[in-house]
Amino acid sequence: DAGVIQSPRHEVTEMGQEVTLRCKPISGHDYLFWYRQTMMRGLELLIYFNNNVPIDDSGMPEDRFSAKMPNASFSTLKIQPSEPRDSAVYFCASSLGAGLYGYTFGSGTRLTVV
């Protein structure tokens, strides 16, 4: 298995532009998590899905952020409009059920908003 695949690896965009981050989880994993990592705040859980259904989005910073999982093999995290404070590394992770198996993380997308 190729693991959790995220694209793009790096994204530089101007303030106000729409940004879409993509994630392909490991086949058969029924949980998908989106995290944000910054020096100041560490790892923050933004949202997670179970069987493509959003379960907890309490970590989504504000309405500018949205996430979807249209099928078991694809998820997107969208920021519209983007702001400089959104600059961070965004990780996607998938799991069979984190309590017992832990997560498998992707390599992340480094987002820079200028």
Next chain:
Amino acid sequence: AQSVTQLDSQVPVFEEAPVELRCNYSSSVSVYLFWYVQYPNQGLQLLLKYLSGSTLVKGINGFEAEFNKSQTSFHLRKPSVHISDTAEYFCAVSDQGGNEKLTFGTGTRLTIIP
């Protein structure tokens, strides 16, 4: 709800010396415990996990951790570190009651001094 405390944000160690990275957790129920490693510019990778049974758990790259229920700790150890162990290490916990979310600590940056 659970919480995880990693008391040391940075740990410098000389090459070939032993190291211990500390992790304490808080939970009202029985837990599963994990250590993850993050190498520069990469995602988090599972190092080892404690589910049940023997309190001494062995992981990849020569690391091991010991679960101590009375002290609510899960410290990570390695008898002799290498330059390649330079990374950030995260402790994480989930409860055994089916909660699929992992709660992560703030991380410990391990720096190996040649």
